[in-house]
Amino acid sequence: MQRLTISLSDELAQAFDEWMTRRGYSSRSEAVRDMLRRELGEDNLASEQGGPCVAVLSYVFDHHERQLSARLTGLQHDHHDLAVATMHAHISHEDCIETVILRGDSGEVESFARSVIAETGVRHGQVQLIPVKPSASTGLGYRKKSGR
Structure with a gap:
């Protein structure tokens, strides 16, 4: 597993934390992983490759x-x-x-x-x-x- 570090504005970080709470996430890492899986999966399905x-x-x-x-x-x-x-x-x-x-x-x-x-x-x-x-x-x- 790789560790990534990102920088967010205070407003974006607060909005993300509130979104996580509403969605029931207890970990920023899991929330980001789910967002990436969803985006990458949708991108793959939208591409000509389908799948x-x-x-x-x-x-x-x-x-x-x-x-x-x-x-x-x-x-x-x-x-x-x-x-x-x-x-x-x-x-x-x-x-x-x-x-x-x-x-x-x-x-x-x-x-x-x-x-x-x-x-x-x-x-x-x-x-x-x-x-x-x-x-x-x-x-x-x-x-x-x-x-x-």
């Missing part, structure tokens, strides 16, 4: 919208390799919320999420991509070497 990820797609939709529930279910079935699980809840007489856990290549996951959010009747859609390391056990980003 394996897991994601949470959440959206609110009007279940009275003509055939919307069937279209959303159809999209998930068409991308069963990406959609791991779905939770559905009724939040009012008209509105439902769904949360879909996704897993796969970040480009494919993001494309699928955008297609769901773009459906007529879907509102407040958001996707959060989380980079993961390639893994033989999950198959994410893992390419079996040819040969022996």
Whole structure:
């Protein structure tokens, strides 16, 4: 492990300490490590390299919208390799919320999420991509070497 030293203005240091407290961090080091992991992971996913990820797609939709529930279910079935699980809840007489856990290549996951959010009747859609390391056990980003 390497030790890094940074200089911050008094105002920025105070704002950082307050942010840490609100987020429940007891250590500046752990807070900085988490911030760096998040930024570097997002940067990697945004680059052309993409890479394996897991994601949470959440959206609110009007279940009275003509055939919307069937279209959303159809999209998930068409991308069963990406959609791991779905939770559905009724939040009012008209509105439902769904949360879909996704897993796969970040480009494919993001494309699928955008297609769901773009459906007529879907509102407040958001996707959060989380980079993961390639893994033989999950198959994410893992390419079996040819040969022996």
